[in-house]
Amino acid sequence: MMVSASPSMIARSSLEEMLDSLRRRDEGEKPKELPPALPARPPSRARLPSARRSLPNSFRVEDAERSLECLHGMNKIKDGDLGFKTGNFGVKKTENDQNVESPYGRSPEDCRMKPKEKIVMSDCDDNIGYFIKKKLHVWCRLPSGLWELGTIQSTSGDAALVSVSSGNVIKVCRVDLLPANPDVLEGVDDLIQLSYLNEPSVLYNLQCRYSQDMIYSKAGPVLIAINPFKDVQIYGEDFVTTYRQKLTDKPHVYAVADAAYDEMMAGDVNQSIIISGESGAGKTETAKVAMQYLADLGSGSCGTEHANAILQTNCILEAFGNAKTCRNHNASRFGKLFDIHFSTAGRICGASIQTFFLDKSRVTQLENGERSYHVFYQLCAGAPSTLKERLNLKRASEYRYLNQSDCLEIDGVDDARKFHMLMEALDVVRVCKEDQEHVFSLLAAVLWLGNISFQSIDNENHVEVLADEAVTIAAMLMGCSSQELMLSLSTPEIHGSKDSIVKRLTLRQAIDARDALAKFIYVSLFDWLVEQINKSLAVGKCRTGRSISILDIHGFESFQKNSFEQMCINYANERLQQHFNRHLFKLEQEECELDGVDWTKVDFQDNQECLNLFEKKPFGLLSLLDEELNFPKANDLALANKYKQHLNANSCFKAEKASSFSISHHAGEVLYDTSGFLEKNRDKLPSIFVQLLSSCSCRLLQLFTSKELKQFQKPENDSCQIDALDPSKSSACIEFKGQLFKLMHQLESSKPHFISCIKPNSKQLPGMYEVNLVLQQLRCCGVLEVVRISRSGYPTRMTHQEFAGRYGFLLLEDDLPQDPLSLSIAILKRFSVLPEMYQIGYTKVFLRTGQIASLEDKRKKVLRGIIGVQKYFRGHWARCHFDQLKEGVAKIQSNGLGENTGRKAGARETVDERQNLKKSHLDNGKAKRKAGRKMSEVKVLPIKICHQIWQSFKGGCFRLKQLWCGKRRKMLNYRSNCNNLKQDGQNMNQR
Numbered sequence: 001m002m003v004s005a006s007p008s009m010i011a012r013s014s015l016e017e018m019l020d021s022l023r024r025r026d027e028g029e030k031p032k033e034l035p036p037a038l039p040a041r042p043p044s045r046a047r048l049p050s051a052r053r054s055l056p057n058s059f060r061v062e063d064a065e066r067s068l069e070c071l072h073g074m075n076k077i078k079d080g081d082l083g084f085k086t087g088n089f090g091v092k093k094t095e096n097d098q099n100v101e102s103p104y105g106r107s108p109e110d111c112r113m114k115p116k117e118k119i120v121m122s123d124c125d126d127n128i129g130y131f132i133k134k135k136l137h138v139w140c141r142l143p144s145g146l147w148e149l150g151t152i153q154s155t156s157g158d159a160a161l162v163s164v165s166s167g168n169v170i171k172v173c174r175v176d177l178l179p180a181n182p183d184v185l186e187g188v189d190d191l192i193q194l195s196y197l198n199e200p201s202v203l204y205n206l207q208c209r210y211s212q213d214m215i216y217s218k219a220g221p222v223l224i225a226i227n228p229f230k231d232v233q234i235y236g237e238d239f240v241t242t243y244r245q246k247l248t249d250k251p252h253v254y255a256v257a258d259a260a261y262d263e264m265m266a267g268d269v270n271q272s273i274i275i276s277g278e279s280g281a282g283k284t285e286t287a288k289v290a291m292q293y294l295a296d297l298g299s300g301s302c303g304t305e306h307a308n309a310i311l312q313t314n315c316i317l318e319a320f321g322n323a324k325t326c327r328n329h330n331a332s333r334f335g336k337l338f339d340i341h342f343s344t345a346g347r348i349c350g351a352s353i354q355t356f357f358l359d360k361s362r363v364t365q366l367e368n369g370e371r372s373y374h375v376f377y378q379l380c381a382g383a384p385s386t387l388k389e390r391l392n393l394k395r396a397s398e399y400r401y402l403n404q405s406d407c408l409e410i411d412g413v414d415d416a417r418k419f420h421m422l423m424e425a426l427d428v429v430r431v432c433k434e435d436q437e438h439v440f441s442l443l444a445a446v447l448w449l450g451n452i453s454f455q456s457i458d459n460e461n462h463v464e465v466l467a468d469e470a471v472t473i474a475a476m477l478m479g480c481s482s483q484e485l486m487l488s489l490s491t492p493e494i495h496g497s498k499d500s501i502v503k504r505l506t507l508r509q510a511i512d513a514r515d516a517l518a519k520f521i522y523v524s525l526f527d528w529l530v531e532q533i534n535k536s537l538a539v540g541k542c543r544t545g546r547s548i549s550i551l552d553i554h555g556f557e558s559f560q561k562n563s564f565e566q567m568c569i570n571y572a573n574e575r576l577q578q579h580f581n582r583h584l585f586k587l588e589q590e591e592c593e594l595d596g597v598d599w600t601k602v603d604f605q606d607n608q609e610c611l612n613l614f615e616k617k618p619f620g621l622l623s624l625l626d627e628e629l630n631f632p633k634a635n636d637l638a639l640a641n642k643y644k645q646h647l648n649a650n651s652c653f654k655a656e657k658a659s660s661f662s663i664s665h666h667a668g669e670v671l672y673d674t675s676g677f678l679e680k681n682r683d684k685l686p687s688i689f690v691q692l693l694s695s696c697s698c699r700l701l702q703l704f705t706s707k708e709l710k711q712f713q714k715p716e717n718d719s720c721q722i723d724a725l726d727p728s729k730s731s732a733c734i735e736f737k738g739q740l741f742k743l744m745h746q747l748e749s750s751k752p753h754f755i756s757c758i759k760p761n762s763k764q765l766p767g768m769y770e771v772n773l774v775l776q777q778l779r780c781c782g783v784l785e786v787v788r789i790s791r792s793g794y795p796t797r798m799t800h801q802e803f804a805g806r807y808g809f810l811l812l813e814d815d816l817p818q819d820p821l822s823l824s825i826a827i828l829k830r831f832s833v834l835p836e837m838y839q840i841g842y843t844k845v846f847l848r849t850g851q852i853a854s855l856e857d858k859r860k861k862v863l864r865g866i867i868g869v870q871k872y873f874r875g876h877w878a879r880c881h882f883d884q885l886k887e888g889v890a891k892i893q894s895n896g897l898g899e900n901t902g903r904k905a906g907a908r909e910t911v912d913e914r915q916n917l918k919k920s921h922l923d924n925g926k927a928k929r930k931a932g933r934k935m936s937e938v939k940v941l942p943i944k945i946c947h948q949i950w951q952s953f954k955g956g957c958f959r960l961k962q963l964w965c966g967k968r969r970k971m972l973n974y975r976s977n978c979n980n981l982k983q984d985g986q987n988m989n990q991r
C-alpha cells in the first residue's frame, strides 16, 4: 500500500546554518557513512577536570593519553575509523519553538499543518543512509498524525519509502521521519536516558511502561505519573519500607517524598512537592500518596495523632471542595498548599493548609452531567433523620441548585457513607458538634436559597420574592426573619456617600443577587472550615521551621468558552511554569558545574513576556481590569477595547473579535471572552446582604460578614466604586495575585520536587493510552521542554564506573588504564567520539544525544560475536563430552560384564571342585592348588576392573583437557578473526 504524506515546509534559522557549516567542515574530515548524532548547540570545549578537584589517585592525564596513543599505534587504528559524525537525523525543530500549539481541541491534521510547526530537518542525507544500511528503526509520522515504527527502504528527493510494522510500505516526506531508540533503551525509567529524545520516542517509552503498570517514570528531575484509573499494587507498608530503606531506585511518589524528607532532615532546607496536571490526571491522589508516605515516616509519639488528623483533612476538603465534572468524578475545584511541619527528630508536629480560588460558580450553576460540591449530596443522603428534621432537609432531587444538571449520583459512590466519614473527620479536627450543626444548617440554607423564586411586578420589569416555604426555611436556617430576607433579595441598596439609592431589581438581577448570597455563604463556610482545620493542626510551641509543602493546584485550562476564572488559573500556571523553568535550568547548570563541565547556557522557552502581559503596570491585563472598576460606566466590551488598545505590542496578546482576546500561554493559545469580567472581579457582596447576614442569629454568618461590615462602616468618600488602590477593597484579581505572590515566595524559599500527572485517556478507563492526549499534556506541563533542554545539552550522564563497566570490555588491549576515569577517556578515544560530543566530568561522562546509541551498537555487535563463539564452543564441547561419556560408559559396561562373567565362571569352578573333592574324597594336591588359584583370581578381579576404569577416566580427562586447550586457542583465534573482520569492515567503510 502506498500512502503519501503532504510535504512539510522547510525553514532554516541562522543557528542551523551555522551548525550545517560546522557539519560540512566535519564531513570534509570524516568518513561519509557514520552513526547519527544530534548536535543541538555549537560545540563547546571539552576539558579534562583540573587537578584541584578530587580526581582518582592513580589518574594522570598524560599517562592515559600516552597509553592510548600507544594502543592506537599498536592496533593501527586511525582517528575517525569509528568516528561519530556531527550529523543530524530527524531532529525535529519547530520554526518557532517559543510558540507551541494549543494543547486542546486540535486535530492531528491541525498539529501537522500549522505554519508554526514547519519542521526543519537539516543534513539528514548521510544519516538516513546509515539508517537504511543498518536497518535501524525510525519513527514515521503517518498522515493521521500518529507515529509508527518502521525501517527506511529507500529515499528519493524529499520522499522516503518506509516499511512500517504492519508490513505496509508507505511513502512519506523525509521530514516526517525521526530516529527511534535502540531496543536496549525500551521502557527506560528515565526519559533522559533515551538516546533520541523526540516526541514519539518519549510517548512510546511512557506507553511501554504504562502497559506494564509502571505508572511512574522520570524526565530528569521531574516525576511523571500516569493515572492508572485502577488500583495498582505499588502502595502500602511493604513499599513504604522498600523506599525508606532505599532498596529500590524505581521512580515512585514515595521516592520523591523520601528524597524531600531526607533533604529536609539533612540540610534543614524546607522542601516542596509541586504537583501539576490537568483535571483528572491524578494530582489529588498523588498528593494523598505523598502525604500518606510522609505521615508514615513522621508518625510515632505525638506525630501519629497529627498524621492521622492530616490524612482526615482530605475527607473534609474533598467533601466541600470537590465535585463531579465531566472530566473527573472527584474533581478538586480549588487549589491547595499543604505544609507538613516536622520536629527535629523528624516527627510530624503540625500542618497548615492554604487554599486558592474555590470555584464558587459551581454552587449555583452546573453543566449538564456535572454535580455541585459533594457535601450537598452527602448531607441529603446521609444526615440522620433528626438532623434532617431540624434542617427541613429533602432529597437532593428537590433542590434547584442540585437537580438542574440531571446528575445526582456517582457510580460506585455511597454519599450516605461518605457523610458519616465526614462527621468523623470533623470530630478528628475538633470541630465541635455545635459548629457542625451550624455548618449543616448553612449548607441547607444555601440549598433552600436556590429554591427561592420571584414573581414579576410593574409590568414584568421588576420582581419581588415569592413568599413560599423556601424563603421561610432559608430564613429560619440563617437566623433571620422571612421579611428581612425577602426585602434584601428584591431591593438591594447601594451605598452612596450621603444618600442611599434604593432600586428594584429585574428578574435577572434578582436571580444574580440570590445566587451571590448563596455563593458568599458557601465560600465563607469553606474558608472557615480551612481555618478550623489549621487551628486543630497548628504546630504550637515545637515549631522547628522544617516543613514539606505539597502543592496541588488546578492545571492549565482551555475550554470552548474561557472567562475570568480560566484567566486567573492560567496566570497561576504561568507563574508556576516560570518557577519550574528557573529551577530546572539551575539544576542543570549546577550539576554540570559541580562536575567541572563547561556549561554554556542553553536557551529555554522563557514565559516572562506572558507574565509581563498579566502583571505589568499600568498596562497589564490585571491593572487594566482593576482600573475599569473605577469607571461607573465601564462594561466588559469597553474593557476588551482597552486591552486591544494597550496590549497589542505584547507578542503574547492577540486582539480578537468583539469582547474577545487570546493569550499565547506556554501551554498553548487560549481565547478569552471578557463577558462577566468586571462583575467577577468586583466580587463584592452587596451591602444589603452584609447588613442582613450580620444581623442573623447564626454565629457563623455574623463572623463571615465581620470583615465586610468593617468596610461598610468606614467613612465613605464620594464614590460608590471600588478603589483598586485600597488593599482593604481589593478586587478578586488583586487578591488572587497577592495569594499567588505569597505562594511563590514560599516555594522560592524551598527546594522543589516536581511531579507531572498525566491523564492517559479522556474516558477515565484503565489500560487506555491516547497518544495525542498524552502528547498535549506533556507539552503543557513542560515535560517536553525539560526533555528539549536535555537534548540541547548532554542528556546522557554516566558515572565513570558505569561507563567503564559497560563499555570497557570493548577495548581489546591488555595494557589498559585501571581507574574508571581513564578507562572512560580510553573508550571515547578508542571509538573516536568527537570532543564536542562529550565532556569529561570529575565523576561522570556527559554525552550528547545519539552518542550512547552508537556505543550501544558497537557493544551489541561485539557481544553478538562473543556469543557466537561461545555458542559454537559450547556446542562442540558438549558433543565431545558426550562422546567421552559414551566411551566411558561402554568401558564401564564391558568391565562390569567381564567382572560378572569372571565371577560366575570362578564360582562355578569352585563349586565343581568342591563337588569333585566331595565325590572322590581323594587327597589330590594338584586339584587343591588349582581350586585355590581360581578362588584367589576371583578375589582380585574387582581391583583390576577399578584400575581399568580409573585409567580410562584419566585418559578421558586428559583428552578433555586437550580439547579445552584446543578450543580455547580456537576461541582466541575466533576473537582475533572477529577483530580482523571488523577492521576490514572499517577499512571498507573508509574506502
Ligand SMILES: Nc1ncnc2c1ncn2[C@@H]1O[C@H](COP(=O)(O)OP(=O)(O)OP(=O)(O)O)[C@@H](O)[C@H]1O
Pocket: 227, 228, 229, 230, 231, 232, 277, 278, 279, 280, 281, 282, 283, 284, 285, 286, 328, 329, 330, 331, 332, 333, 554, 555, 757
Ligand atoms: N495512583 C492512582 N491509583 C489509582 N487510581 C488513581 C490514581 N491516581 C488517580 N486515580 C483515579 O483518577 C481519579 C482522578 O484523580 P484525581 O482526582 O487525583 O485527579 P486530579 O488531577 O486531582 O483532578 P482535578 O484537578 O480535577 O482535581 C481518581 O478519582 C482515581 O479514581
